Amino acid sequence: MDACFGESRPIIEIPARIAPDQLEALKEQCDRVISEMGGEYALNMEGVEDIYSATLALIMHVYKVAMRMRSTLVIIHASERARNALRALKIDEKIRIYPSLLDYELACFGAATMSV
Incomplete structure (x- = not known):
């Protein structure tokens, strides 16, 4: 598994259509x-x-539950079209959005290196 999530950090799959x-x-x-x-x-x-x-309802529900549990939430593998829609809805102001898991890992690695 990746450096930021590890085996105990789940990835929740969002269906293409709900x-x-x-x-x-x-x-x-x-x-x-x-x-x-x-x-x-x-x-x-x-x-x-x-x-x-x-x-959108599922994303916001998960966000609210995660915040209530003092958890952190990110979105990964968001297509350009999905990222644009989420930006237009200002979801990116509450949840960090990454085009891929690699982009997320690089952001984690960069943050970890900068804080050393």
């Missing part, structure tokens, strides 16, 4: 993962091109 009737079940799954593990989480948005209301 049907409105799937949303509550996905929220409950995310709640269980966050409440059991704590720490830092990544939302993997690989395959997500468009941000629909159910996707």
Whole structure:
């Protein structure tokens, strides 16, 4: 696993499309993962091109739960189109967004090196 997450830091997969009737079940799954593990989480948005209301609702739900649990949340594998939509919605002001896991790792490595 990567340097920033390690084996105990989960990556939560966001489906490419979320049907409105799937949303509550996905929220409950995310709640269980966050409440059991704590720490830092990544939302993997690989395959997500468009941000629909159910996707946005899930992202914001996970963000709120993570903040309540004093956890950290980032978004990885966000396509350019998804990043643009998230920026337009100002989600990037609350959650750091990375185009790939490598970009996230490099940011972690850079922060760790600068703080030494």
